[in-house]
Amino acid sequence: MTLATEPTSSRFQTLSPERCRELLASRHEGRIAWEAPDGPQLVSVSYVLHRGAITFRTSPSGALAQFERPTMVAFEIDHVEQDADVAWSVLVRGWAQPVTDPGDLATLRADLTPVPWATGPTTLFVVIHERGISGRAVGPRAV
Amino acid sequence: MMTMREIRELTRTECLDLLGRAHLGRLAFIDSVGVYPIVVPVNYVLYDGAVVFRAGEGAKLAAAVRGAPVAFEVDQADDTDQTGWSVLVRGSAEVLVDPEDLAELAERPLQPWAPGARHHYVRIDPNLISGRRIELDPKRGVWWDPTE
Numbered sequence: 001m002t003l004a005t006e007p008t009s010s011r012f013q014t015l016s017p018e019r020c021r022e023l024l025a026s027r028h029e030g031r032i033a034w035e036a037p038d039g040p041q042l043v044s045v046s047y048v049l050h051r052g053a054i055t056f057r058t059s060p061s062g063a064l065a066q067f068e069r070p071t072m073v074a075f076e077i078d079h080v081e082q083d084a085d086v087a088w089s090v091l092v093r094g095w096a097q098p099v100t101d102p103g104d105l106a107t108l109r110a111d112l113t114p115v116p117w118a119t120g121p122t123t124l125f126v127v128i129h130e131r132g133i134s135g136r137a138v139g140p141r142a143v
Numbered sequence: 144m145m146t147m148r149e150i151r152e153l154t155r156t157e158c159l160d161l162l163g164r165a166h167l168g169r170l171a172f173i174d175s176v177g178v179y180p181i182v183v184p185v186n187y188v189l190y191d192g193a194v195v196f197r198a199g200e201g202a203k204l205a206a207a208v209r210g211a212p213v214a215f216e217v218d219q220a221d222d223t224d225q226t227g228w229s230v231l232v233r234g235s236a237e238v239l240v241d242p243e244d245l246a247e248l249a250e251r252p253l254q255p256w257a258p259g260a261r262h263h264y265v266r267i268d269p270n271l272i273s274g275r276r277i278e279l280d281p282k283r284g285v286w287w288d289p290t291e
Contacts (some may be wrong), residue, residue: 033171033180039212039233040180042171076182080167089184116227116277117150138252 007083015135059118085141152272168217197261207236207265232272
């Protein structure tokens with residue numbers, strides 16, 4: 001058990017919710033996971049923050065059609081520089097559900113490009129209502 | 144403005160080939176209470192046709208011990224031919240205990256993503272491997288920007 005003596009855990013940082021939200025705002029690609037009937041699903045999506053909430057646009061077909069009804073999800077973003085020994089990740093937990101407000105839909109239709117592998121009309125706009133946010137970082141410098 | 148992009152489903156052989164070239168993926172599983180999904184980045188190797196990563200005494204190991212169903216995703220933008228690919232493995236996690244496997248894996252360059260002791264090796268028994276490759280917009284250095 002010599003590995004247990006590695007002093008590396010001192011480099012572990014917990015990120016504040018505020019820093020997590022800044023990192024969310026600085027990115028536009030993440031992964032969303034949920035429990036499908038046949039086990040966990042995990043899909044990469046492009047997103048924006050709309051009124052502070054993670055929002056993405058897709059087609060109501062395929063795996064993401066799940067979000068036509070409220071679904072408990074985890075949404076993750078990360079950044080890893082293998083060579084620099086720097087990495088961070090942010091995890092948002094919450095409920096994903098369709099955007100229904102006509103004003104929001106009009107804005108999003110104009111501004112939001114669909115996830116790249118959506119097939120067919122991309123009429124489904126999904127928003128994640130956050131129930132928790134956490135983040136952690138590893139490396140020699142502050143994230 | 145929307146642009147049409149070609150999307151191509153990948154064969155299992157292509158997926159395994161791509162999995163063998165990368166070393167960072169994301170693991171999704173349901174927490175031990177069975178309520179929330181969790182997603183964490185993990186470094187992995189392809190060993191004997193399966194994804195293998197290291198785990199400490201935390202939630203990942205707990206998921207493996209109970210043989211939990213998991214999803215594991217790897218994606219990459221390929222700048223040389225302006226395409227991106229994504230591979231998804233779905234199956235159940237299991238802790239490797241065979242001394243021969245452990246000895247062979249100890250020789251592999253498999254560093255955990257996060258610091259701390261990671262004494263265990265977890266294998267994903269792949270029930271399903273799927274993948275797709277899409278064209279990238281050459282004007283963008285990354286996969287996409289949804290606001291453009």
